Amino acid sequence: MDLLKLSIPTLAKMLREKKISSQELVSFYLERIKKHKKLNAYITVLEDAVNKAKDIDMKGIKNDDPVLRGIPYSLKDNMLADGVKTTCASRILENYIAGYDSTIAKRLKDSGAVLLGKTNMDEFAMGSSNENSHFGPVCNPWNEKHVAGGSSGGSAVSVSAGLSQFSYGTDTGGSVRLPASFNGVASLKPTYGRMSRYGIIAFASSLDQIGPIAKNIEDLAIAYDVVSGHDPKDSTTSIKNKDGMYEYLIKEVKDRENNFSRKTVGIPRDMLIGGCSKDVLNSLEQSKKVLTDMGFDFVDIDLPNSKYALAVYYIIVTGEASSNLSRYDGVRYGYRTKDYEELKDLYSLSRGDGFGDEVRRRIILGTFVLSAGYYDAYFSKAAKVRSLIKKDFEKVFEKCDSILMPVSPVTAFKIGERTKDPLEMYLSDIFTVSANLAAVPSLGFPAGRDSRGLPIGMQLIGKHFDEKTLFTTAWMIQKQKPEWFNNIATTVKEKKVIE
Amino acid sequence: MKITDELIDKIGDLARLRIKDSEKPRFSEHLAEILDYMEDLNNVKVHNVEPMFHGCVEKKDLRPDIVIPFDAAKIMKNAHKNKDNYFEVPNIINGDDQ
Amino acid sequence: MxxxxxxxxxxxxxxxxxxxxxxxxxxxxxxxxxxxxxxxxxxxxxxxxxxxxxxxxxxxxxxxxxxxxxxxxxxxxxxxxxxxxxxxxxxxxxxxxxxxxxxxxxxxxxxxxxxxxxxxxxxxxxxxxxxxxxxxxxxxxxxxxxxxxxxxxxxxxxxxxxxxxxxxxxxxxxxxxxxxxxxxxxxxxxxxxxxxxxxxxxxxxxxxxxxxxxxxxxxxxxxxxxxxxxxxxxxxxxxxxxxxxxxxxxxxxxxxxxxxxxxxxxxxxxxxxxxxxxxxxxxxxxxxxxxxxxxxxxDSMPELPDKKCERFMEKYLLSFYDADVLTSDKDISKYYEDLVSYIKEPKVCSNWMQAEVMRTLNEQRIGIKDFKLDHKKLGDLIRSVISGDINQNTAKEVFNEMITGGASAGEIIDKKGLKQISDLTAIEKIIDEVISESMAQVQQYRDGKTAVMGFLVGLVMKKSKGKANPAVVNELLKKKLT
Structure with a gap:
């Protein structure tokens, strides 16, 4: 029995039939985490998870218990869990012990899922390759010389390397979808307002969303269901009803067999010209073919302002981040320099030494775009262009139900390849930031490999609060292309199974 | 855009973020490159366009005025310097700040 | 301006x-x-x-x-x-x-x-x-x-x-x-x-x-x-x-x-x-x-000070100044209105509020909520002035005693026998005594030295232990001497 191939519903069934215990499952993953330490996927591993699992086994898992009861997962290290170290991969929070539960941690705790540990990431979620961590880069399990993608690299690797059943990252401009695509796993950046950000260390508040990462669509749906929905502690969450996505999918399969309503998919051809590797473009055509064969219609669409998305994105995120990161000042918690006499030195040196290069670069940039004399030309202007980008999407969605495009123009690049030029690194987000700016949902799914065997990821972008269309479409793709899903890097390698 | 050391100093001061002299050339170069890239936005016309500052706009009920106590010890535990349950900083009464 | x-x-x-x-x-x-x-x-x-x-x-x-x-x-x-x-x-x-x-x-x-x-x-x-x-x-x-x-x-x-x-x-x-x-x-x-x-x-x-x-x-x-x-x-x-x-x-x-x-x-x-x-x-x-x-x-707004001030001027016929003082503190304005509804006489109440009450609040550095006398206790005191039971000066004494001790106005007046004598025969009797004992002064008065009147009134008041109604004494004495 290969545990790594099993989905959450299967495991849930086995746990209820006592074919496996939660303790066995958790121990299995903890062992693997130890074995694959050099991938550097975790910052904190909770050995105590075994005891939690034991507890659950003792109390028993009943049929009507939440489906996740007893199933292990991981959290990006920018999500607080009461009593657990939360570093945000930064020196400035190196020893910070969370004093409260984030809403996501609370909801998962209530569901009975077992937290294995906190995953590595780019410091303060700022990065596209997971090379900006105070705890070192995360390696891509498909080829350890390559990056895992960022900023939720540890979370993506924890799933793709079989170090967790499922995981959560945060996606501000692609930080869930990009590493998931580099790792060959599925991911979701929900509509802004679907997920509570309470207890998530803020990067850019108007864009940050939690996103689940899983090896297949049913796991992704379950992971999405358990944490989504309104939270009074986060004023920016929507009061719209959450969809029971997994239930819906199970039902949808039946419907599809009976009366499947055709949907239209748009492809932004202009955006893809230049930059995209041949393998990525081929993969896009494959996905298109799969959908066409199932009766989907395709139209070419135009998102004219998307060419400004990256500039808009980096102005808004750095502006918001410069303010969000002001609280890390060495006064109440976190790193404090020893080298101070005056308050000003306490601040400047604690922050100067506590934050890494990329974080400091963004704070400087963000402080600049908000400062007197520059606010209108940069921050306010960017917010206006953001409106235009959002309007582009609204217009496009009059013609189609979702948009299909690659997550990234290229597959995972080599570690160190882009670190010297920040702007080149920023360009990795070129296909992902628009969805964040427009606040629309985007589902990333694995779509084969490139010539070097590195995973390629596609994304489906949908209308506001229409995750259903995305899940349904991805679910159908998974039915047609099961070989794209449930691939665990190290298993493949260990068994010498090459696609 | 030309990024002078003075500008880096000014911004670093506003952000209470030390940038060492040795780091300034690198920071300036990167900032200049990024800001140049952002110049692209000058090509967009935004007359009468409402800025989008929020990810979600909805009318919602506000929080009721109810007290829910929190175990403050969990917060004080992380305090770097904590004197009689106060957070401690250098004397600021004669300081230059605020 | x-x-x-x-x-x-x-x-x-x-x-x-x-x-x-x-x-x-x-x-x-x-x-x-x-x-x-x-x-x-x-x-x-x-x-x-x-x-x-x-x-x-x-x-x-x-x-x-x-x-x-x-x-x-x-x-x-x-x-x-x-x-x-x-x-x-x-x-x-x-x-x-x-x-x-x-x-x-x-x-x-x-x-x-x-x-x-x-x-x-x-x-x-x-x-x-x-x-x-x-x-x-x-x-x-x-x-x-x-x-x-x-x-x-x-x-x-x-x-x-x-x-x-x-x-x-x-x-x-x-x-x-x-x-x-x-x-x-x-x-x-x-x-x-x-x-x-x-x-x-x-x-x-x-x-x-x-x-x-x-x-x-x-x-x-x-x-x-x-x-x-x-x-x-x-x-x-x-x-x-x-x-x-x-x-x-x-x-x-x-x-x-x-x-x-x-x-x-x-x-x-x-x-x-x-x-x-x-x-x-x-x-x-x-x-x-x-x-x-x-x-x-x-709709849920209370009456605000400007409106209340206007109403006080209109309803209680107070000057702007008085109304303004009384309405500049919400609790004082309420106390005042309670007082007026208890004993009527808005102007007298206003004077008492602005003189004795607010002076006391200032001295004791308290708000009216912590003031020892509720509007009824103070009202009873003011009432005994209006009825002529005690005079204004006695009332102030009683007031001072009320805010230090705990007794009511009536109790203090009774205990100390402060009630004014307005009974004509009783006062007449004292006046007759004073006249017979001070013939020299009486003669002076009759000779036109009317200033001596004050001295005689004083004697009567003294004999009555201050309880005689001074207005009544004045009037009767004048009658007797002419």
Whole structure:
């Protein structure tokens, strides 16, 4: 029995039939985490998870218990869990012990899922390759010389390397979808307002969303269901009803067999010209073919302002981040320099030494775009262009139900390849930031490999609060292309199974 | 855009973020490159366009005025310097700040 | 209009006030921590108000209601769409590194209040804006270190910014007092200035005449008493006058008032002024206040001091001055109305309130809620004056005894036998005795030395142990002697 191939519903069934215990499952993953330490996927591993699992086994898992009861997962290290170290991969929070539960941690705790540990990431979620961590880069399990993608690299690797059943990252401009695509796993950046950000260390508040990462669509749906929905502690969450996505999918399969309503998919051809590797473009055509064969219609669409998305994105995120990161000042918690006499030195040196290069670069940039004399030309202007980008999407969605495009123009690049030029690194987000700016949902799914065997990821972008269309479409793709899903890097390698 | 050391100093001061002299050339170069890239936005016309500052706009009920106590010890535990349950900083009464 | 506005050297002051009032909600502006005062340091704190990583603000509905009520009372235009903004700066009492406030689209704009003067004249002071924000924590200072207490951090505030409409320290104080009165009427702020519920920043400049443009303004920060506002303004106007007289240039700066020495000191020059980098708070959605909500708050508004003052003048036939004094404190106005409804005689009640009662409150430094006599006890006393049982002077004695001991007016009057003798035969008897014992003086009177009358009345009063009704004595004695 290969545990790594099993989905959450299967495991849930086995746990209820006592074919496996939660303790066995958790121990299995903890062992693997130890074995694959050099991938550097975790910052904190909770050995105590075994005891939690034991507890659950003792109390028993009943049929009507939440489906996740007893199933292990991981959290990006920018999500607080009461009593657990939360570093945000930064020196400035190196020893910070969370004093409260984030809403996501609370909801998962209530569901009975077992937290294995906190995953590595780019410091303060700022990065596209997971090379900006105070705890070192995360390696891509498909080829350890390559990056895992960022900023939720540890979370993506924890799933793709079989170090967790499922995981959560945060996606501000692609930080869930990009590493998931580099790792060959599925991911979701929900509509802004679907997920509570309470207890998530803020990067850019108007864009940050939690996103689940899983090896297949049913796991992704379950992971999405358990944490989504309104939270009074986060004023920016929507009061719209959450969809029971997994239930819906199970039902949808039946419907599809009976009366499947055709949907239209748009492809932004202009955006893809230049930059995209041949393998990525081929993969896009494959996905298109799969959908066409199932009766989907395709139209070419135009998102004219998307060419400004990256500039808009980096102005808004750095502006918001410069303010969000002001609280890390060495006064109440976190790193404090020893080298101070005056308050000003306490601040400047604690922050100067506590934050890494990329974080400091963004704070400087963000402080600049908000400062007197520059606010209108940069921050306010960017917010206006953001409106235009959002309007582009609204217009496009009059013609189609979702948009299909690659997550990234290229597959995972080599570690160190882009670190010297920040702007080149920023360009990795070129296909992902628009969805964040427009606040629309985007589902990333694995779509084969490139010539070097590195995973390629596609994304489906949908209308506001229409995750259903995305899940349904991805679910159908998974039915047609099961070989794209449930691939665990190290298993493949260990068994010498090459696609 | 030309990024002078003075500008880096000014911004670093506003952000209470030390940038060492040795780091300034690198920071300036990167900032200049990024800001140049952002110049692209000058090509967009935004007359009468409402800025989008929020990810979600909805009318919602506000929080009721109810007290829910929190175990403050969990917060004080992380305090770097904590004197009689106060957070401690250098004397600021004669300081230059605020 | 309030007397003349220029000082001896002929300079005019231009004064604007920024008032911060803590709203008397149970929980803080953006979290569920208690707002109660005087708790051990850093115990009323949570992840939100102590700026922990990941914590998010959530707006207190009652704070919004209170702020809207205040805005309505100050005749402001309420914005239907409210945007919260971050004001970014670093200071140890500011845990997030920014204060959540309002900037470009505040709660309310364009209001006014009216201040009144002794002579009955009135002046409108404009209110530029009224917005919601959160309070900072509190720093205390030792020799080597400063200590931060965040219990106050996140308490809801409204900031009320006036137009530069005031011309004298007295006007500024009258305005500040008026705001306090209104906030108390609304019951949205405890207005305990010693606890810092109500604080004031002043902007002041001077100029040679009314038609000149404003001079360079100086800001004086954080004053928490009317007296300090007045003193600081007098000092500052004087200081600026001297500077201009010496051809010195006034610099735009922030100054602090030192209450022990009574002077202001420079704290921060303009060139060091902060660049607050305001931007809309992304963690809080725009707050939409629809008309029905505003109407609901309007409907729940109590009678405000201006209206009540008018009503007192009309209903109780009081002068503006009397009505103004009686309505400048909500509890006093209520006490007064209870008193009037108990014994009628509004003018007599007004005199008693303004003389004995308010003097006592001042001496004892208490509010009327803590005043020993309820309106019935005081009413009974006033009634015995009206009925002629005791005279005004005796009544004051009785009053003093009532506020120290616990007895009622009737008990004191009976126990001490203070009841006036108005019975004609009893007084006549005493007068006859006095006449027979003081024949010499009686003769003098009859010879035309009428001044001796006082002496004779005195003797009668003495014999009656002060209980004889002096008016009756006077009248009878005159009759007997002629």
């Amino acid at each position: 309030n007397s003349k506005t220029e000082n001896k050297k002929g300079y005019n002051a231009v004064i604007g006030l920024e008032i911060h009032a803590q709203l008397s909600t149970k929980s803080k502006m953006f979290c569920s921590c208690s707002t109660s005062f005087g708790k051990k340091q850093n115990t009323n704190i949570c992840p939100v108000c102590s700026g922990q990583p990941g914590a998010l603000p959530s707006i207190n509905s009652r704070a919004v209601e209170y702020a809207v009520r205040a805005a309505l009372a100050f005749n402001c235009k309420i914005n239907n769409k409210n945007i919260f903004a971050r004001k970014n700066y670093f200071y140890p009492d500011l845990p997030k590194g920014y204060q959540i406030s309002q900037y470009e689209e505040p709660l309310a704009i364009n209001g006014w209040v009216e201040i009144g003067f002794k002579d009955g004249s009135k002046k409108k002071i404009g209110i530029t804006r009224l917005h919601m924000e959160e309070d900072a924590g509190k720093n205390t200072h030792n020799v080597n270190e400063s200590l931060v207490d965040l219990n106050r951090s996140g308490i809801p505030l409204i900031e009320i910014v006036s137009e530069p409409d005031m011309r004298t320290p007295e006007e500024a104080v009258a305005y500040f007092k008026k705001l306090k009165t209104v906030l108390e009427y609304l019951e949205v702020c405890d207005c305990n200035m010693e606890e810092g519920n109500l604080r004031c920043d002043i902007n002041v400049s001077i100029r040679k005449n009314e038609h000149e443009k404003f001079g360079t303004k100086v800001e004086i920060k954080n004053l928490n008493s009317f007296r300090f506002v007045e003193k600081a303004l007098y000092y500052e106007i004087e200081r600026q006058t001297k500077m201009l007289e010496n051809n010195e240039k006034i610099i735009q700066e922030t100054r602090l008032f030192d209450s022990s020495s009574g002077i202001t000191r420079s704290m921060r020059k303009k060139e060091e002024a902060h660049d607050y980098r305001y931007f809309p708070e992304p963690d809080l959605l725009p707050l939409i206040l629809n008309e029905s909500f505003i109407q609901k708050e309007k």
